[in-house]
Amino acid sequence: MTVEVLDRPSGETPAEATLRIADCDIHPSPKSLEREIHPFLERRWQRHLERYGARPRQPFLNGPAYPKGQPDAARRDAYPPAGGRPGSDLAFMRAQHLDPNNVGFGVLNPLKSGQGLQNLDFADAYCRAINDWQIAFWTREEPRLKASIVIPYEDAAASVREIERCAGEEDYVQVFMLNRTAEPMGQRRYWPIYDAAAAAGLPLAVHAFGFGGAPITGSGWPSYYIEDMTGHAQSSQAVLTSMIFEGVFDRLPGLRMVLIESGFAWLPALCWRLDRVWMRMRDELHRCKRRPSEIVREQVFLTTQPMEEPNRPRQLVECIDWIGWDRLLFATDYPHWDFDQPDRVLPSWVDAEKRRAFFTDNALRVYGRQMP
Amino acid sequence: MTRHVVAPVSEFPPGTRRCVVLEGRRIALFNVGGRYFGLLDRCPHQGGPLSEGVLTGLVEAGAPGDYSFSRPGEILRCPWHGWEFDLATGKSRFDPRRHRTRAFRVSAEPGEELRAETVPVRVEEDYVVVET
Amino acid sequence: MTVLPPGAIDCDLHPAPPSVSALMPYLEPHWADAAAHRGLHELETIAWPPNAPLSCRPDWRDGDARPGSDPARLISDAVDGFGTRYAILNCLYGAPMLYSEDMAAGFARALNDWLKAEWLDRDPRLRASITVPPHAPGLAAEEIERAAEDRRFVQVLLPVMGETPPGRRINWPVYAAAERAGLPVAFHAGSAYRHPPTPVGWPSYLAEDYAAQATAFQAALTSLIAEGVFQKFPDLTVVFAESGVAWLPAHLWRLAKYWRGLRMEVPWVDRSPEEIVRERVRFTIQPFDAPEEPDAVARLLEHLGSDDMLLFATDYPHWQFDGMGALPEGLPADLVRRIAVDNPLSTYPRLREGKP
Ligand code: FES
Numbered sequence: 066m067t068v069e070v071l072d073r074p075s076g077e078t079p080a081e082a083t084l085r086i087a088d089c090d091i092h093p094s095p096k097s098l099e100r101e102i103h104p105f106l107e108r109r110w111q112r113h114l115e116r117y118g119a120r121p122r123q124p125f126l127n128g129p130a131y132p133k134g135q136p137d138a139a140r141r142d143a144y145p146p147a148g149g150r151p152g153s154d155l156a157f158m159r160a161q162h163l164d165p166n167n168v169g170f171g172v173l174n175p176l177k178s179g180q181g182l183q184n185l186d187f188a189d190a191y192c193r194a195i196n197d198w199q200i201a202f203w204t205r206e207e208p209r210l211k212a213s214i215v216i217p218y219e220d221a222a223a224s225v226r227e228i229e230r231c232a233g234e235e236d237y238v239q240v241f242m243l244n245r246t247a248e249p250m251g252q253r254r255y256w257p258i259y260d261a262a263a264a265a266g267l268p269l270a271v272h273a274f275g276f277g278g279a280p281i282t283g284s285g286w287p288s289y290y291i292e293d294m295t296g297h298a299q300s301s302q303a304v305l306t307s308m309i310f311e312g313v314f315d316r317l318p319g320l321r322m323v324l325i326e327s328g329f330a331w332l333p334a335l336c337w338r339l340d341r342v343w344m345r346m347r348d349e350l351h352r353c354k355r356r357p358s359e360i361v362r363e364q365v366f367l368t369t370q371p372m373e374e375p376n377r378p379r380q381l382v383e384c385i386d387w388i389g390w391d392r393l394l395f396a397t398d399y400p401h402w403d404f405d406q407p408d409r410v411l412p413s414w415v416d417a418e419k420r421r422a423f424f425t426d427n428a429l430r431v432y433g434r435q436m437p
Numbered sequence: 438m439t440r441h442v443v444a445p446v447s448e449f450p451p452g453t454r455r456c457v458v459l460e461g462r463r464i465a466l467f468n469v470g471g472r473y474f475g476l477l478d479r480c481p482h483q484g485g486p487l488s489e490g491v492l493t494g495l496v497e498a499g500a501p502g503d504y505s506f507s508r509p510g511e512i513l514r515c516p517w518h519g520w521e522f523d524l525a526t527g528k529s530r531f532d533p534r535r536h537r538t539r540a541f542r543v544s545a546e547p548g549e550e551l552r553a554e555t556v557p558v559r560v561e562e563d564y565v566v567v568e569t
Numbered sequence: 570m571t572v573l574p575p576g577a578i579d580c581d582l583h584p585a586p587p588s589v590s591a592l593m594p595y596l597e598p599h600w601a602d603a604a605a606h607r608g609l610h611e612l613e614t615i616a617w618p619p620n621a622p623l624s625c626r627p628d629w630r631d632g633d634a635r636p637g638s639d640p641a642r643l644i645s646d647a648v649d650g651f652g653t654r655y656a657i658l659n660c661l662y663g664a665p666m667l668y669s670e671d672m673a674a675g676f677a678r679a680l681n682d683w684l685k686a687e688w689l690d691r692d693p694r695l696r697a698s699i700t701v702p703p704h705a706p707g708l709a710a711e712e713i714e715r716a717a718e719d720r721r722f723v724q725v726l727l728p729v730m731g732e733t734p735p736g737r738r739i740n741w742p743v744y745a746a747a748e749r750a751g752l753p754v755a756f757h758a759g760s761a762y763r764h765p766p767t768p769v770g771w772p773s774y775l776a777e778d779y780a781a782q783a784t785a786f787q788a789a790l791t792s793l794i795a796e797g798v799f800q801k802f803p804d805l806t807v808v809f810a811e812s813g814v815a816w817l818p819a820h821l822w823r824l825a826k827y828w829r830g831l832r833m834e835v836p837w838v839d840r841s842p843e844e845i846v847r848e849r850v851r852f853t854i855q856p857f858d859a860p861e862e863p864d865a866v867a868r869l870l871e872h873l874g875s876d877d878m879l880l881f882a883t884d885y886p887h888w889q890f891d892g893m894g895a896l897p898e899g900l901p902a903d904l905v906r907r908i909a910v911d912n913p914l915s916t917y918p919r920l921r922e923g924k925p
Contacts, residue, residue, distance in 0.1 A: 141491060403518060
C-alpha cells in the first residue's frame with residue numbers, strides 16, 4: 066500500500082503538451098501600484114489616481130458592475146504563494162503556466178490601464194505607464210513574453226503618439242484596444258490609430274471588455290454576469306462588422322486584426338450574413354470593396370479562448386474547418402477563470418499539422434516572430 | 438477494494454483538506470465539520486485541481502428570484518471554470534448523469550480495528566481511511 | 570429546388586404599415602384629433618425604408634406603391650404564389666417606437682383593428698400578430714386580452730430591441746397575458762431605438778443595423794433564458810422572426826458553457842440552455858444565413874440538433890431570396906414537411922382550430 070501525505074495541496078497541472086505553444090492572451094498585474102506603476106507615472110497622475118480613482122464609464126470605483134463568478138475573475142489556484150494578485154508574480158507564472166504548459170511565446174494583454182477612462186489626459190498617462198511597466202517588469206525578465214501597446218483609444222491623437230513612441234521597441238508585438246468602444250470601431254475617429262498600427266507593421270489586437278458607455282445590448286443593460294460574458298461575442302461581431310463595412314480593411318490592406326477573448330464559433334455565421342447583406346446593399350457600403358468573408362480570410366485572426374463547447378466536440382472542429390485552420394491563435398487567458406487548458410481543447414484525432422498551426426505557427430506568423 | 442490509512446484523525450481537523458496520491462491517483466480529501474469526503478483531484482472538464490476549489494453550498498431557485506441556500510460546505514466548485522460537484526457523490530450539479538468525478542469513501546476508523554493492515558498504527562488513535 | 574408540401578404555413582409576411590390617414594377611422598377620437606392637428610408624420614421605422622433593396626424584392630415591387638401595401642398583391646405573390654394554407658402577417662409599424670405609453674397603446678389598438686378590417690377580412694388564409702406598446706407592459710397586456718378575442722390573431726409581436734432586455738421582469742406582464750391567451754410571443758428583427766442597435770454604439774449604415782439584428786437576437790435569447798422567463802411561464806412559446814438562424818448553434822455552445830460555470834448566478838435555470846431553446850423557441854427560416862453549399866447546410870442543421878425549431882417563412886416582401894427558393898437547398902423531404910407544416914401547427918395552437 067502506497068501512502069503519501071502531502072502537506073499542502075499543490076496546484077501543478079500535468080505537462081502533457083509536447084508541442085511548444087504560443088499563448089496569445091496572458092494577463093499580467095502589478096504586484097503593487099506604488100512599486101511597479103508609480104515609477105512610470107508623473108507625480109500629478111499618481112495623486113489623481115489616489116484622489117479621484119480611475120473612473121471608467123461604469124458605476125463602481127473598485128470593481129465591475131457585473132460582479133464576477135470568483136474573485137478577480139481568476140482561477141482560484143492562480144494566487145501566488147508569496148502573495149499578490151493572480152498574474153502578478155513572474156516566477157509563479159513560470160512555474161504554474163509557462164513551464165508546465167510549454168509556452169514558448171506569450172503575449173501580455175494588460176486589462177487595467179487607461180483604456181475606457183473618462184478623463185482622457187489621465188487615460189493617456191496611465192496607458193504610457195502600463196506600456197513602460199510591461200517592458201521593465203516582464204519582457205526584460207522573461208524573453209518568452211511579449212508586450213502590447215495599450216492606447217487611450219478614445220483619443221486618437223494621443224494613441225498615435227503612443228504607438229509611435231513604443232513602436233521601435235521590439236518587445237511590443239501589437240497595438241491593443243478593448244472591444245467595447247464609445248462608437249463602433251470602424252468609425253473614422255479611430256482611423257488614425259489603424260494608420261499608425263499599419264505603418265508600424267503591428268497587428269491591431271481587440272480584446273473583449275471595455276467601457277464604451279453604450280448599453281451592452283441593443284435593448285439596454287442586462288442583469289447578470291453570464292449575460293455580460295456571453296455578450297462579448299456580440300460586441301466582437303459588431304466590431305468586426307463595423308471595421309469591414311466602414312472600409313478600414315480596404316483602406317489598409319496590410320492591416321491585420323486579432324480579436325481576443327470572444328471565442329470564435331460565431332464567425333462563420335457572421336460571415337455568411339455579412340456577405341448577403343453586403344451584396345444587397347453594396348451601394349450603401351461604398352467604402353467596402355471586397356466581400357466580407359474574403360476580408361476576414363485575409364486580414365482577421367481570432368484567439369481561441371474561451372473555446373465554445375458543444376456537447377459533440379466534432380462540431381467545433383467542423384466549425385474550425387469553416388473558419389480555416391490558419392485563422393486561430395491559441396490563448397489560455399491565464400490567470401483568469403475561464404482559462405483554456407491546452408491539452409484539453411482539441412479532440413485527440415485532430416492531426417499534427419492542424420495542431421501546430423492552431424497552437425503555434427499561426428501566432429508566430431501573425432506576430433512575425435520566432436520561438437525565442 | 439483497498440483501504441488506505443492516510444492520517445491520524447488528530448492531524449486532519451474539521452475545516453481542512455489535503456491531497457494524497459493513492460495507486461497513482463491524486464485524491465482530494467476534505468473534512469467538513471467532522472465528515473470526510475474524497476474526490477479524484479482532477480476535474481472531468483479540463484482537469485482542474487479540485488483540491489483547490491472552494492467549498493460552498495447549493496444555491497437553488499424554484500422560480501426566478503426565489504433563492505434558497507442549502508448544504509453549506511458540501512458543494513465543491515472547481516477552481517477553474519466553476520463547475521459544482523456534490524462532495525458526497527462527485528456528481529456535477531448541472532448534469533449529474535453525464536458529468537461527474539469519482540468519489541471515494543473516506544471514514545474515521547479506530548486504530549484498534551486497523552491493526553490487521555500493513556501500516557503501523559497505534560491502537561489509541563483513530564485514523565482517516567480512504568477506500569479505493 | 571426544395572419543393573414545399575401542400576398546406577405549408579408562412580410564418581412571417583409584412584403588410585406595409587398603414588399611413589396615418591388610413592389609420593384615422595380606427596383611432597380613438599383624441600388620437601385622431603392629435604394626428605390631424607399635430608401634423609403627425611407617418612410612423613415608418615428607419616429599419617425599413619421602402620426603397621431600400623432589402624425592403625422589397627424587385628419582382629414584388631409595384632411601381633411607387635409601398636412594398637406590401639396591396640392585399641391583393643400580397644395574396645397573389647405570396648399566398649397563392651407559394652400555395653400556403655395560412656399566412657401570418659407581422660406588420661412592422663412604428664407604434665412601439667413612440668415614447669408616450671398611451672400614444673403607443675392607442676396607435677397599436679388602431680393598427681390591430683385596421684389589420685382585421687383591411688387584411689384579415691379579405692382572405693380566410695390570413696392570420697396576424699398583435700402589435701402592443703412593449704414599454705408599457707400593463708397596457709400591452711390589456712391589448713393582448715382585447716385583440717385575442719379575434720382568433721385570427723395568433724401571436725403577440727415585439728421588436729427584438731426594446732427599452733429593456735426582454736427577459737427583465739418589468740416585461741413579464743406581456744408574457745403572462747400571452748400565455749393566458751395561448752399565444753406565442755414573437756420577437757421580430759427591429760428596434761424601438763431606445764439604445765444604439767449595436768453593443769458598441771450607433772452604426773453608420775443600414776446594412777450594419779441589419780447585420781446587428783442577429784446579435785440583438787443572441788442577446789435577447791440570453792436574457793430570456795438568464796432571467797428565467799421559460800421557467801416562469803411554462804406554457805409560453807417564443808418565436809424569433811427574421812432573426813437569422815445560422816448563429817444559433819455557436820451561441821448556444823457559448824451560453825451553455827458559461828451556464829455550466831455560472832449556474833449559481835441564475836439558479837432558476839435548472840437545465841441546459843440548449844434544451845430550453847430546443848423545446849421552447851422557434852425560428853422563422855428567412856433569412857437562414859446559410860452557407861451556399863448543401864453539405865454545410867446539412868452540418869448546420871445537425872448542429873442545431875432538432876427538427877422542431879424551424880418555421881417556414883417567406884419574409885414577403887423583403888428581398889431575402891429569389892424565385893421560389895424560400896428553403897435552403899438539399900433539405901430532406903420529411904424535414905421540409907416539419908418546417909412547412911408540422912412545426913407551425915404545433916407552435917400556433919390557433920391554427921389547429923380550423924375556421925375561426
Ligand atoms: S476544469 Fe473544472 S470546471 Fe473546468
